């Protein structure tokens with residue numbers, strides 16, 4: 512598979528891609544800034560995996576790879592996602608093709624990074640908007656992406672408060688903050704995020 516991305520490269524890493532070699536391969540596709548974000552997200556995912564009794568190594572891998580397709584061009588995102596365009600009826604996905612980078616990232620993680628673990632692929636796929644019914648690993652990567660310490664919009668004190676919440680409380684707070692931000696920016700909220708929010712609120716009422 513050839514992807515026209517900065518630093519034009521065709522990568523066929525050895526199996527399995529792990530540890531330093533994973534970071535090295537990832538650096539071929541991501542700017543230094545995004546790579547650092549991915550590393551901080553992975554560290555935050557490890558913290559959350561320990562807190563919520565999820566597999567730590569899987570959390571690290573999924574979070575490290577979550578944005579592997581984030582800097583691809585729209586045509587490459589679309590070619591990776593192919594005919595399986597997610598949410599074809601949701602205007603948010605039509606207006607913001609960058610939302611595709613989770614789905615494209617899952618394909619890329621499988622084809623280029625030889626990642627076969629379905630839970631990890633699902634977490635990469637779901638991290639952008641979240642989706643109802645997503646598993647614990649997906650929830651952790653979704654949260655870690657928002658809560659990593661490099662996020663300038665999140666004061667350290669507020670971050671600590673959020674990290675101390677229950678899983679369901681954290682999901683609710685992170686979704687509400689995301690909705691606030693999108694509304695202020697005049698951007699449409701993806702239906703899958705709204706459905707996830709409904710699911711979280713219903714879960715709190717049980």
Ligand SMILES: [Fe+2]
Nearest residue numbers: 577578581639
């Ligand atoms: Fe992302």
Ligand SMILES: [Fe+2]
Nearest residue numbers: 548577578656
């Ligand atoms: Fe991210």
